Amino acid sequence: MVPFEQLLAWSVKIAIGFVLLMTTVAYLSLIERRLLAFIQMRYGPNRVGPFGLFQPIADGLKFIFKEDVIPLDADKFLYVMAPALSLVPALMTFVLIPVGGEVTVPFLDRPITLYVTSINVGLLAVLAMTGMGVYGIVMAGYASNNKYSLLGGLRSSAQLVSYELAMSLSIIGVLIQAGSLDLVTIVERQGGAWGLGWHVFWFQPIGFFVFLISMIAETNRAPFDLPEAESELVAGFHTEYSSMKFAMFFIAEYANMVTAAAMATTLFLGGWQGPGVAQIPWLGPVYFVLKMALFLFLYVWLRASSPRLRYDQLMNFGWKFLLPLALVNVVLSATLGLWF
Structure with a gap:
């Protein structure tokens, strides 16, 4: 039986x-809009609160009070399930990602670890959970009974399958060097050469x-944002x-980012x-946040x-360039692993 102190520690960390x-996701949308405005030489959201800092709160309230419309011909069960199936795995992955090592807190009598839990197959668990998101997108495309949504869902499924393979192979070199699937161990093995x-x-x-x-393509972001290409598919799968159902897809996208x-960090x-x-x-959490930023x-x-890629360019790039390159990296990593 798990001790009460351990359960309490897990609950507090979660x-x-x-x-x-959730705070990061909310303000990431604001930072993105402000940075896009700066790059395009215009103003971003800067009216709601000082420097526009309350804009995410205003956006959240807007989503809450908007009318929730369900199309008459939609498959209602799958239509409602799809946003949850996209959001929940996106939020669950952070249980296994270590933000820092072991630190001492002044008012506690023992050191604490800056991650919720560590398991010996942590990397496989994260890949499994992130791979679940595509089911929500495909389900949304099918359940909406809309041709644009269906095309977006089909595009997303093909894209994620293609780039998931290259991404998984790119990690094998890391596993050969670290000798473990535990994310904490992988980080600890990179502590040499003065950190x-x-x-x-x-x-x-x-x-x-x-x-x-691959991670940019997996998160459906430009220039790989074909599943929700505005110029062709209105908004794609959503x-x-x-x-709030649209907001759940919105949160899931930024949480996946x-x-x-x-994970790259x-x-x-x-x-x-x-x-x-x-x-x-x-200093560990500070470094982690800066690298993520x-x-x-x-x-x-x-x-x-x-600019957004054409769909044939997207698939050719994944299968004819990234996949062979990932296989070359596996061979090189295995060879170096034997030598060193």
Whole structure:
């Protein structure tokens, strides 16, 4: 039986993580709009509160009070289930992602770990949960009984299957070097070279490149945002959604962005590792957040500057370039693993 103190610690960590994740998602939408406005030389949202800081609250209230419309010919059960199936796995993944190592809190008599739990197949669990999101998108496309939604759902399923394969292969080099599927262990193995023994610097630049491109495609972001291409499909798989159901898809997309950035940081950029972490453990979460912010800025920058690919270009790039490159990286990683 699990001790009460352990259950309490898990509950507190989950609650804090959920609040921080939802706050990050809310303000990530504001930061994206402000950065896009800056890049396009215009003003972003800056009227609701000082510097527009209350804009996410206004957006949330708007979603809550909007009318919830369900199309007459929709499959109502699947239509209602689809947003939940997209959102829940997106939020669950952060249970396994380590934000920091072991730190000391002044008012507690023992050190605490800055992650909810650690399991020996943590990476497989995260990949399984992130792969569940495509079912919600396909379900939404089918259940809406709308041709644009159906096309968006079909595009998304083909895209995610194609790029999931390259992304999974790009991680194998990391597993060969780390020798573990536990995310905490993977981060700890990158602590050498004064906290700069990150995989991207040591034998995994190709894997990092493949993972980076694949994670952008997996989250349906520009220039790979074909499932919700406004110029062709109105809004794609969520054309028929409104009110909080649309907001759930919206939250799931941004939560997946945060998860993808956290996974890239954990696997290739050393997670919380960095100079001085051994002496000052609280530097770890700071490094982790800064590395994640770099990836999230890249998402926005690509959206502001990259044209959308044609669908045939998208599929050719995934199958004819990224997949062979990921296989080459597996062979190189295995060879280096034998030598070193």
